[in-house]
Every structure is written in structure tokens, then in C-alpha cells.
Amino acid sequence: MTKRVLLTGANGQIGTWLYQRLREDTQYELFAFNRTELDITDESLVKQLMATVKPDVVINAAAYTAVDKAESEVDKAMQVNVEGVKYLAQAAKQHDALLVHLSTDYVFRGDSDVPYVEQDKPSPLTHYGRSKWLGEEAVIAESPAYIILRTAWVFGEYGHNFVKTMLRLGAERTHLNIVNDQLGGPTYAGDIVNAILVILQRYFTDGSRIKSGIYHFTGIPYMSWYDFAKAIFIEAVAQGVLQQAPTVSAISSAAYPTPAQRPANSRLALDKIAKDFGIAPSDWQAALQQVISDYKKKIQE
Ligand SMILES: NC(=O)C1=CN([C@@H]2O[C@H](COP(=O)(O)OP(=O)(O)OC[C@H]3O[C@@H](n4cnc5c(N)ncnc54)[C@H](OP(=O)(O)O)[C@@H]3O)[C@@H](O)[C@H]2O)C=CC1
Numbered sequence: 001m002t003k004r005v006l007l008t009g010a011n012g013q014i015g016t017w018l019y020q021r022l023r024e025d026t027q028y029e030l031f032a033f034n035r036t037e038l039d040i041t042d043e044s045l046v047k048q049l050m051a052t053v054k055p056d057v058v059i060n061a062a063a064y065t066a067v068d069k070a071e072s073e074v075d076k077a078m079q080v081n082v083e084g085v086k087y088l089a090q091a092a093k094q095h096d097a098l099l100v101h102l103s104t105d106y107v108f109r110g111d112s113d114v115p116y117v118e119q120d121k122p123s124p125l126t127h128y129g130r131s132k133w134l135g136e137e138a139v140i141a142e143s144p145a146y147i148i149l150r151t152a153w154v155f156g157e158y159g160h161n162f163v164k165t166m167l168r169l170g171a172e173r174t175h176l177n178i179v180n181d182q183l184g185g186p187t188y189a190g191d192i193v194n195a196i197l198v199i200l201q202r203y204f205t206d207g208s209r210i211k212s213g214i215y216h217f218t219g220i221p222y223m224s225w226y227d228f229a230k231a232i233f234i235e236a237v238a239q240g241v242l243q244q245a246p247t248v249s250a251i252s253s254a255a256y257p258t259p260a261q262r263p264a265n266s267r268l269a270l271d272k273i274a275k276d277f278g279i280a281p282s283d284w285q286a287a288l289q290q291v292i293s294d295y296k297k298k299i300q301e
């Protein structure tokens with residue numbers, strides 16, 4: 001029997017990938033909604049659509065993700081990342097659906113010297129991080145069957161991300177300053193979708209072996225944004241997307257003031273998802289080649 005999947009945020013960076021993969025997978029019947037079709041802060045619409053779709057699984061790819069803007073739009077961020085998530089969790093519970101929810105490295109303070117494990121206590125530096133943490137808490141409180149996938153530094157073919165920003169700035173400027181005191185694991189959006197598909201497969205073939213919980217999933221090797229930028233420019237020049245790479249200087253976060261302070265240590269430990277699901281970290285270096293090649297095709301069109 002095909003399984004019914006309700007997807008929110010279907011045209012975001014990760015949502016677009018989920019939409020494409022789930023739509024082509026004959027095991028699933030996909031009911032996908034973008035923001036105009038389902039605003040998750042509309043409680044009655046959430047409940048109405050859930051009752052119509054009667055999903056076996058709800059995947060929430062909708063979120064308020066503008067980290068700096070969230071500092072001045074706190075209520076808006078909370079409304080989407082906490083209240084909206086709570087409505088989804090309540091409705092998922094009512095229909096006995098598994099809730100797959102995405103969260104972030106920014107729930108952590110980033111002052112530890114080692115990668116964060118799932119049991120570490122969040123202590124966000126920002127309103128975005130705090131809203132995502134409270135969203136996790138809402139999922140845990142409301143929904144008996146859930147997977148919270150915490151990821152970080154996501155990039156891919158769709159939507160906005162650091163890789164696309166670098167390719168744009170690299171074409172406009174001869175020099176860039178990039179912070180080198182924030183460490184994390186760049187994560188390919190397509191690999192997040194692969195991980196979710198593995199989890200769903202396990203849930204539907206042997207649900208008893210699924211334990212609700214938080215899982216970390218990112219790419220390796222970990223590195224700084226500065227090193228990531230350099231890797232992006234090397235690949236962009238190799239593929240002829242840029243004639244010449246800009247020069248890049250490593251700077252401290254103090255020299256790059258932003259409304260929201262980012263964690264210095266964004267590294268997430270990846271053992272739990274490997275042990276419970278056999279899911280390996282995202283190979284961001286391989287994915288970067290693919291994403292830049294796709295970018296090249298699109299600019300040539
Ligand atoms: N990007 C990253 O580096 C990381 C992301 N994550 C998490 O992954 C998830 C997906 O992120 P990503 O795909 O990158 O983000 P995007 O911002 O690309 O996608 C989020 C989508 O949610 C939509 N949305 C916003 N508000 C609402 C609402 N009220 N109702 C319905 N939809 C809404 C947005 O629409 P619109 O564009 O119109 O606002 C957008 O399409 C989020 O939970 C995020 O916190 C975790 C770690 C890192």
C-alpha cells in the first residue's frame with residue numbers, strides 16, 4: 001500500500017528536493033504544500049488539510065530561516081517555528097502520523113570544543129536558534145512519533161545558500177573577507193532527503209524499530225566558512241563558472257558584525273544516526289561539484 005505523505009514548505013531549499021524525490025517514488029503518495037497553499041501558522045487550515053489528507057507521515061520543511069532578520073522579527077519567527085510546528089505536531093498526533101521535523105545547529109551556544117551530541121542541552125545565541133529549540137520542544141511535547149533531524153550549513157541546487165552567495169559575490173568582487181572562527185559541517189540538501197527516505201523506509205517496514213528522538217545529520221569534513229568559501233572558488237574555477245577566483249581573507253567574527261551572533265562551534269556529532277539507521281554523513285565535497293555543475297548549466301541556459 002502506498003503511504004500518504006504530507007509535506008509543508010515544499011518550495012524551500014530542502015522542501016524542493018523532498019518534493020521531487022517523493023513525487024517520483026511510487027511507494028509514496030505525496031500531498032505537498034508551499035507557503036501560499038498551507039501557511040502552517042493557520043491552525044484551522046492545518047487541521048482541515050490534515051483531516052482531508054489523513055497522512056501516514058508529515059514532513060515539515062517549512063520554517064522561518066532568516067537568521068539576522070529574526071533578531072528584529074522575533075514574533076514572526078516564533079509564530080512559524082514554534083506555533084506552526086505545534087499545530088503540525090498536534091494534527092500529526094490526531095492522525096497517528098509520524099512527524100519528521102528539521103532543526104538546526106544554531107540551537108547550541110557553540111562554546112564547546114567538541115562536536116555536539118543529541119543529548120547536549122541547547123542554549124541558543126539567537127532568536128532564530130531559540131525559536132527552533134522551542135519548536136523541537138513542541139514536537140516532543142505534542143507528538144508521540146517523531147524524528148527531529150538537526151542539520152547545519154545546508155546548500156544545494158534550490159533556494160538561497162552560502163554556495164550560491166559565494167558564486168554571486170565571486171563574480172562581482174575581486175576580494176572577500178570570510179570568517180574562519182566558526183566551524184561546522186556543510187550539508188548537501190539532497191543528502192538530507194536521502195537520510196529522510198532511509199528513515200521512512202525503516203519506519204514503514206519495521207516501525208517497532210524506530211525510536212522517536214533527535215538525530216544529528218551533517219556533512220564532513222568539518223571546516224570554517226573561510227575554508228568552505230575557498231573550496232567553492234576552487235571548484236567554480238575548475239568548472240569554468242568563474243574565470244578567476246576572488247582573493248579571500250580569513251577574518252574573525254568580531255570583524256564581521258551581524259545582528260545575530262553565530263555559534264563558533266557548529267559541529268554536530270554524527271554517530272547516533274549511523275548506529276540507529278546506518279546513515280553516513282553527507283559527502284559535501286562530492287555534492288559541491290554536482291551543485292556547481294548544475295549552477296553552470298542554469299547560467300548557460
Ligand atoms: N538552511 C540551512 O542552512 C539550515 C536549515 N535548517 C532547517 O531546515 C529546514 C528547511 O530549511 P531550508 O529549506 O534551508 O529553508 P528555506 O527558507 O529555503 O525554506 C523554508 C520554506 O518555508 C516556507 N515558510 C516560511 N514561513 C512559512 C509558513 N508560515 N507556512 C508555511 N511555509 C512557510 C518558506 O517560504 P518563503 O520562502 O515564501 O518564506 C520556504 O519555502 C528549516 O527547519 C531550517 O530551520 C537547519 C539547519 C541549516
Ligand SMILES: Cc1cn([C@H]2C[C@H](O)[C@@H](COP(=O)(O)OP(=O)(O)O[C@H]3O[C@@H](C)C(=O)[C@@H](O)[C@H]3O)O2)c(=O)[nH]c1=O
Pocket residue numbers: 065066067104105106151152153154161162165176177178179182225256262
Ligand atoms: C556573505 C559573507 C558571509 N560571511 C559569514 C557570515 C556567517 O558567519 C557565515 C555564513 O553566512 P550565511 O549568511 O550563509 O549564514 P547563516 O544564514 O547564519 O546560515 C545558517 O542558516 C540557518 C538557517 C541555519 O540553520 C544554520 O545551520 C546556517 O546554515 O559566513 C562572511 O564572513 N563573509 C561574507 O562575505
Ligand SMILES: [Mg+2]
Pocket residue numbers: 022023024025026027028029030
Ligand atoms: Mg509518488
